[in-house]
Amino acid sequence: MARSMISSFWERPKLNVNDSFVQFFDLLVYTYKDWGSDPHVFDVFFQLIPVTCTLTAFKDCDKTAAAIVVFRSFLRISEAHHLLLLMELKGYTPDVVSYSTVVNGYCRFGELEKVWKLIEVMKDKGLKPNSYTYGSVILLLCRSCKLAEAEEAFREMIRQGIVPDTVVYTTLIDGFCKRGNIRAASKFFHEMLSLDIAPDVLTYTAVISGFCRVGDMVEAGKLFHEMLCRGLEPDSITFTEVINGYCKAGQEHEGGLVLYRGMVEKGFSVSASTYSALIKGFFKRKKFVEAREVFEQMKREGLAGDKEIFDFFSDVRTQKLISVRVFLLKCAISSKIAQKDRDLFTADYQQREDVKSRSCKEAAAG
16 A cells, blocks of 8 residues: 555656645555554655655644654654654744654653653743643653652642643552552542542552552552442452452452452453462461362363462472371361361362372383
């Protein structure tokens, strides 16, 4: 398709070159914006500019911004920035959208120094960075664990009269939660509520995850309930974070199993790590029937035990338990487990012993 577009451009020399170029520009930008294609086709675009000696198409900022978005989508940030410079050389000033798109692109690649320089250029040209611009920078700073700088960029955004949106607040909350600073995350969460900025599912998931990380399942449970009261439907990530939190806090039966069953009923996919957390939690508390229930459900869904689950069973065997038989004997003497659980483990143990015995006989025969 790219070849036919180029041929069409050159096969009509009697047409006004500028008009032909504008038509070509439109086809190039919007075709590849909507469908996607080989990004190398844009090399042709840059070759055509000096040949035609025209940039009139750039007078339409919407078209230029669209081209820059396409470049960013293909992760060709240098080309997008080059397009900005070409516009400026021809006397056209790119708009905030174009600059912010390039800023976002550099943020994706972690080019913080280039980001700050580009923002300064924007300000020098009288262009005011918007919420999208600052949001991109704050996201990069949070991912780089530069939370103090992220908060400073956030405060600068407010000083500039730009009202942060849900995305910006969620980015900060998630950043602080992942670093274990739940106090700062809570501050931003309550701040956005006081400003009537509605948190979404991602916001609640981030702050709930933060409380789960520090083991405060009471607050995590309250927020989960508050989320439901607001009419927000938890997604699989929300469920997984809360379930893992309950398991780490030793509340897999009271909270984890209940949420797990609700998750299954709603048709959400349960990750292997969530299954692993539940199984490990139940084993630690000697809830073997529940552990088997979860494990059987895991197999029904076609999931194989991941490394974490296998490592757990290995840990159980090495934690001062010479064998399952000795473990069961100790539990039976102290009456720590029910008869049905002892029977279950005895059957599993006997099955493993039979397999082991057959393997030894086959090896000896061979």
